[in-house]
Amino acid sequence: MYRYDEFDETLVRERAKQFRGQVERRLKGELKEENFKPLRLQNGVYLQLHAYMLRVAIPYGQLSAKKLRQLAMIADKYDKGYGHFTTRQNIQFNWIKLAEIPDALEALADVEMHAIQTSGNCIRNVTSDHLAGAAFDELEDPRPWCEIIRQWSTFHPEFSALPRKFKIAVTAATPDRAAVKVHDIGLVMKRNTQGKTGFEVMVGGGLGRTPYIGPTVREWVSKQDLLSYLEAIMRVYNRYGRRDNKYKARVKILVHELGVPEFARQVEEEFANQNAREKVLLPQEEVDRITAYFAPPKFETLSTKSATLDAAIAAEHHFARWCRNNLRAHKIPGYTCVHIALKPQGVAPGDASSAQMRAAADIAEKYAFDDIRVAHEQDLVLPHVKLDDVPAVYAALKANDMHASNAGLGSDIIACPGLDYCNLSNARSISVANEIQALFADPEFEDEVGALHINVSGCINACGHHHVGHIGILGVDKKGEEFYQILFGGRADEKAAIGEIQGPGLRHEEVAPALKRVISKYLELRTSKTEKLADAMTRLGQAPFKEALYAAA
Amino acid sequence: MSSERPKLGPDIPKVITAWVSATGRVVYLTKDRNWSEDLADAEVLTGAGATDILAWASKDQTRVADPYFMQVTPDGKVAGRETIRETIRAKGPTNHPMFGKQAGNN
Numbered sequence: 296m297y298r299y300d301e302f303d304e305t306l307v308r309e310r311a312k313q314f315r316g317q318v319e320r321r322l323k324g325e326l327k328e329e330n331f332k333p334l335r336l337q338n339g340v341y342l343q344l345h346a347y348m349l350r351v352a353i354p355y356g357q358l359s360a361k362k363l364r365q366l367a368m369i370a371d372k373y374d375k376g377y378g379h380f381t382t383r384q385n386i387q388f389n390w391i392k393l394a395e396i397p398d399a400l401e402a403l404a405d406v407e408m409h410a411i412q413t414s415g416n417c418i419r420n421v422t423s424d425h426l427a428g429a430a431f432d433e434l435e436d437p438r439p440w441c442e443i444i445r446q447w448s449t450f451h452p453e454f455s456a457l458p459r460k461f462k463i464a465v466t467a468a469t470p471d472r473a474a475v476k477v478h479d480i481g482l483v484m485k486r487n488t489q490g491k492t493g494f495e496v497m498v499g500g501g502l503g504r505t506p507y508i509g510p511t512v513r514e515w516v517s518k519q520d521l522l523s524y525l526e527a528i529m530r531v532y533n534r535y536g537r538r539d540n541k542y543k544a545r546v547k548i549l550v551h552e553l554g555v556p557e558f559a560r561q562v563e564e565e566f567a568n569q570n571a572r573e574k575v576l577l578p579q580e581e582v583d584r585i586t587a588y589f590a591p592p593k594f595e596t597l598s599t600k601s602a603t604l605d606a607a608i609a610a611e612h613h614f615a616r617w618c619r620n621n622l623r624a625h626k627i628p629g630y631t632c633v634h635i636a637l638k639p640q641g642v643a644p645g646d647a648s649s650a651q652m653r654a655a656a657d658i659a660e661k662y663a664f665d666d667i668r669v670a671h672e673q674d675l676v677l678p679h680v681k682l683d684d685v686p687a688v689y690a691a692l693k694a695n696d697m698h699a700s701n702a703g704l705g706s707d708i709i710a711c712p713g714l715d716y717c718n719l720s721n722a723r724s725i726s727v728a729n730e731i732q733a734l735f736a737d738p739e740f741e742d743e744v745g746a747l748h749i750n751v752s753g754c755i756n757a758c759g760h761h762h763v764g765h766i767g768i769l770g771v772d773k774k775g776e777e778f779y780q781i782l783f784g785g786r787a788d789e790k791a792a793i794g795e796i797q798g799p800g801l802r803h804e805e806v807a808p809a810l811k812r813v814i815s816k817y818l819e820l821r822t823s824k825t826e827k828l829a830d831a832m833t834r835l836g837q838a839p840f841k842e843a844l845y846a847a848a
Numbered sequence: 849m850s851s852e853r854p855k856l857g858p859d860i861p862k863v864i865t866a867w868v869s870a871t872g873r874v875v876y877l878t879k880d881r882n883w884s885e886d887l888a889d890a891e892v893l894t895g896a897g898a899t900d901i902l903a904w905a906s907k908d909q910t911r912v913a914d915p916y917f918m919q920v921t922p923d924g925k926v927a928g929r930e931t932i933r934e935t936i937r938a939k940g941p942t943n944h945p946m947f948g949k950q951a952g953n954n
Contacts, residue, residue: 322870324910342913344937345948346872375947390947392871643943714933715941723932725943775929 296359296666297442297588299407306450307404310411314338315397322394337417339410340396343718349388349396350413351403355423355441355465356384356669360656363667365406367652373399378652380637380645382709382760383462384422384669385413389716411449416457418448418529422464424472425670428589429678431626433468434484434492439586440521441465446585447522447575454529458536459544461529462501465494469789474671476500476509476791477763479546480528487515494521498528498558499550502757506793507547512559518582520566522575527566531558592664592679597629601682607689614689616738617700622685629682633663634702635675635692640732643725644710645673647697654695662688671760672709674702705747705814706735709760713753713770714777720753722770722777723803727751730807731768734814744814746827748787763787765829766813767794768806777803781810781844783837786829797841809844816843854929856917861927862898863890863920864905865934866912874937874949875912877905883912885949887938892924893917 299307317334320326326334335341339350351366358366366386370378373395374388381387391399403409412420421441428436444463448454454461466473467484475481481497493515500509516524532546535553550558608615623632635655638644647655655675659667662684663677670676680688692698701707708731711717713724728751735741750764754771761767767782778800785794801809816839817828832840856862864877875883876890881904884890893901898917905915919928926934940948947953 322910327909328869328913342867342872344933345874345940346867394870715936715943723936723942725941729943772929775931777932 296357297354297585303407304404307407307409307411310338310409311397311400311404314400318393318397333415335393336414337411338396338400339413340393341414341718343389343716344714345716346390347393347396348716349391349399349410350381351386351388351408351410352413352420353384353386353408353669354445355421355427355438356425356671357438358667358669359665360660360667362406362408363652363656363659365402365408367649367656369399369402370649370652372402377646377648379643379712380647380669380673380675382671382673382711382758383420384425384671385420386669387712389712414460416459416461417455418451418457418461418463421445421448422462422473422478422671424466424468425668425676426472426623426632426678427467427668428591429625429630429632430468430472431624432470433466433626434486435467436589437465437467437482437484438589439582440482440484440494440518442585442588443522443577443582444525447525454533457529457533458538459541459546461532461546463525471787471789471791472670474760474763474787474791476789477502477506477760477787478509480525481509482521485515491517493517496524496528498562499547499555500791501545501547502760502762503545504542504755504757505545505548505551506757506762507551508791508793509547510550510555512550512555512562519576522577523569523573524562524566526573526575527562527569530565531561535561592666594627594630594679595681597627597681597683599628601629601685603683604685607686613698613700613738614686616742617689617698618685620700620704620742621702625679627679631680631682631685633677633680633685633688634670635677635697636699636702636707637674637697638701638707638732639696639699640706640736641729643712644708644728647675651695651697654691654697658688658691662691672707674707700738701735701741703746703748704735704741705744705749706732706741708732708749708751709764710751711753711758713751713759717753717758719756720770721755721772722753722779724751724753724759724768724770727768727770727779727803727806731810734807734811743824744818744828745824746829747814748785748829749810750785760787761785762793763791764794765827765832766810769796771800773800779803779806781806783840784829784832795837797837797844812843812846813840816840853916854919856919856928858896858898859894861892861894861920861922861924862917863887863892863924864898864902864915865890865918865937866905866915869909869911869913876918877901877915887920887926888924890920890924892920892922
């Protein structure tokens with residue numbers, strides 16, 4: 296894991312100190328809210344429905360036990376004993392007092408964390424594959440490049456007042472687990488025809504009120520040129536991105552309005568015209584220095600099979616199911632990646648108590664090389680666990696009610712905080728998600744349905760990524776009543792697609808029964824258990840599922 | 849991106865609500881120009897003069913942030929198209945009954 300140098304340390308400490316002064320001035324009345332608001336947003340502080348909310352950056356979703364314990368401490372001392380992991384691999388505290396936020400930022404700085412780049416019209420926290428460095432199917436570990444982009448973008452003076460926020464995601468695996476195609480810039484590490492590793496660059500993806508799948512603007516850019524090329528993209532956006540209308544200010548609108556070829560031409564022109572002083576050419580020793588922080592842990596030489604694990608699977612049905620659903624293949628024989636689904640029945644997706652955070656920290660320290668990831672599915676992941684240790688990890692998770700065995704299944708729902716917490720939301724998300732989860736309370740039924748991504752957003756801003764769920768649910772306000780539009784056909788993976796709205800919105804209480812009919816229809820129509828709902832919709836079209844959705848109950 | 853509240857005509861009964869600057873707690877403007885955490889204490893406003901009171905509240909920035917009109921019934925109960933939002937705001941999150949004013953611990 297990357298460790299702060301003296302510059303990082305100074306920068307984060309000074310920022311926390313500066314914000315303390317700003318808060319003091321605000322509370323004395325020397326700063327009006329309208330003047331204070333941009334300052335607090337630059338420090339991840341929002342004013343939500345019931346209280347202030349602090350969003351803490353977790354760069355590319357990576358945590359250590361020490362950091363996670365500090366988040367647990369903040370949850371206990373300054374909040375209500377829990378935190379909410381988000382679709383951007385961050386964590387939010389929903390009940391924090393403004394007067395105490397400077398202390399919380401100091402506490403974050405103590406463990407090399409902060410809330411910078413979690414709000415405002417800047418380049419936001421860089422996200423990545425939660426299995427980075429562990430996945431068997433990745434070209435190489437993308438985290439050093441996430442960190443390089445983080446350092447380049449943090450407080451970049453030219454890009455601190457962009458037309459709108461800007462999100463970058465990086466993956467190095469063919470199965471896209473980082474949803475790179477729905478980011479302002481998506482980077483996929485790949486080899487060129489000469490076998491050299493660089494990046495495919497996509498620009499202009501995004502969700503919100505105008506969703507787009509990001510088109511490729513360059514098939515391959517070298518590692519050495521990456522920052523220069525990103526800088527060229529940012530310059531074109533900064534120059535021509537709209538500032539007159541915040542709903543048309545994202546880079547996706549610029550790419551769409553110019554057209555991909557013209558946007559790409561302008562970027563190439565900017566890139567070609569950068570003079571030697573403007574080029575951001577990283578010295579190889581700096582790349583090596585940062586890469587060294589992400590050196591693999593000291594893996595043992597192990598067999599691909601574990602008798603201990605096999606015996607435990609044979610002995611306990613629930614454990615067997617959990618292994619089937621929550622373990623992911625690791626690149627090193629004898630190891631696995633453990634998915635901790637924060638989605639037990641009836642809990643707000645992504646919520647974790649301080650006790651659970653501490654438990655995850657203890658488990659990571661003891662069994663997982665002190666490495667914990669936040670997945671954009673709002674779950675936690677232990678990327679490196681010995682197969683022999685899996686039963687012990689499961690037992691420790693079970694003791695803390697963190698053993699939901701539904702990773703990637705119907706009840707592993709992505710949902711934003713919705714109208715229960717969010718000041719922008721039109722409708723509740725969490726209660727709808729919980730009612731849908733109840734459809735899958737029978738594990739055998741949930742397994743029978745198989746892989747299914749259901750995403751719920753409480754408003755068009757799409758924090759629950761409803762556009763890219765196999766089934767997406769969007770809360771809308773209709774004359775003061777909560778209604779929910781249903782979308783089919785979305786995908787967030789390498790075959791990313793925007794779901795289509797099926798028709799009139801449903802009332803809150805109608806959503807779960809309607810989805811039950813859709814799932815029954817899928818079970819009736821699928822060719823076999825291996826044909827997933829998303830594939831069945833591709834084969835059959837959406838009509839039969841739409842008919843089921845609106846059929847009389 | 850800011851949240852925009854519906855415009856309320858002068859004849860619609862309304863109260864002024866905001867957040868306490870230091871804590872973020874939800875409050876309502878009372879007749880004596882103080883802020884109360886209890887909606888029952890709020891002054892119900894009608895008529896053109898309400899706009900002047902909102903202008904006054906908007907200057908009370910040391911104590912509160914972002915005051916706005918919230919529709920109520922003539923006897924001060926949450927009403928109108930933002931009933932669900934304002935009920936949740938007044939009581940607490942529906943998924944977490946142990947938090948918020950509904951639990952006495954906002």
